[in-house]
Amino acid sequence: MLYFQLVIMAGTVMLAYYFECTDTFSVHVQGFFCYDTSYTKPYLGPEDRSAVPPPLLYALVAGLPTLLITVTETVLFLVQYTSKEFDRSEKTVATGDCCYLNPLVRRTFRFLGVYSFGLFTVDIFVNAGQVVTGNLAPYFLTVCKPNYTALGCQQALRYISHQEACSGNQEDILRARKTFPCKEAALSLYAALYLAMYVTLTVQAKGSRLAKPVLSLGLVCLAFLTGLNRVAEYRNHWGDVIAGFIIGGAIATFLLLLGEESPEHQPGSALLTLGRMESPLEKYIASQETDDDDDEDEESCYIKERLLVFLNWLQGLHWFQRISNRRWSEL
Structure with missing residues (x-):
């Protein structure tokens, strides 16, 4: 299964490469109406001039999850290493019968492998949608620079469908034909949701009840701001951004549900399986809570004894009051 998953991963990477770096798949040429105001927005320059340029977005999408997952797994492993559960921890064969992998290395590669697979999958889906639809950007007519007189655009409802209608820069025109769905919105929200689910499932410390929602909402908020920036700069329509989200x-949700339903500790399934693993920090806290439960039992017994003494005192007080009332009545 491990080698089969590696083949799937390699095929996914190669398909994403052909979409991104080659012209193997030709973009559908979609026509337009003369003087259509939906495509006459100003062109603010190449993608590098955007408030969220592609190098920055790709660096965050690839680097931030790698850093966060590696640091989190290292901390959890150190916490488990210092606890008693480490000596009784079950070893899992991750590379066949030849050798064992360190739990830290196994879990880190497991989560990063799932994340990388999903990232390339998002890229493939987005590129396939852009190639098939050929949806026009809001600034398409600005970079297309059609000759309306030669095209016979005396009427605004005339539909132009041939590719030779544009006289502008061919690279800008090609980029303006690939907007649906929005790649930046899809990648940013996928990374945000994956990290949010990873932190929620692995970190189970009591002190993180507020930190985890704040981190998750912050990541999702950054993803939505990325989509809003695409619309504000007239690089994508609202429909493009929503489709990317x-x-x-x-x-991201599919990978989570698939991991929840998959078997837990199977040899060779550590690369592309998310799964619900009990956090080392959770094990450590559970071992500590066992001792706390014993202390709580002693405290509860002490409280019960004090309550019984107090109730006996109240009964004695009531008995004394009855005797006093009887004596006053005899007098």
């Missing part, structure tokens, strides 16, 4: 969120 749906794709990124759906793939």
Whole structure:
């Protein structure tokens, strides 16, 4: 199964490479109406001039999850190493019968492998949608620079469908034909949801009840701001951004549900399985709570004894009051 998963991972990476770096798949040429105001927004320059340029977005999408997952797994492993559960921990064969992998290395590669697979999958879905639809950007006519007189655009309802209608820069025109769905929105929301689910499932410390929601909402907020920036700079329509959010969120949720239903500790399944693993920090806290439960039992017994003494005192007080009332009545 491990080698089969590696083949799937390699095929996914190669398909994403052909979409991104080659012209193997030609973009559908979608026509437009003369003087259509939906595509006459100003062109603010190449993607590098955007408030969220592609190098920054890709660095965050690839680097931030790697750093966060590695640091979190290291901390959890150190916490488990210092606890009693480490000596009784079950070893899992991750590379066959030849050798064992350190739990820290195994879990880190496991989560990063799932994240990388989902990231390339999002890229493939987005590129496939852009190639098939060929949806036009809001600034398409600005970079297309059509000759309306030669095209016979005396009427605004005339539909232009041939590719030779544009006289602008061909690279800008090609980029303006690939906007649906929005890649930046899909990648950013996928990374945010994956990290939010990872932190929620692995970190089970009591002190993190407020920190985990704040971190998750902060990551999702950054993803939504990325989508809003695309619309504000007239690089994508609202529908493009929403479709990108749906794709990124759906793939992240699918990986979570698939991991929840998959078998837990199977040899060779550590690369592309998310799964619900009990956190080392959770094990450590559980071992500490066992001792706390014993202390709580002693405290509860002491409280019960004090309550019984107090109730006996109240009964004695009531008995004394009855005797006093009887004596006053005899006098």
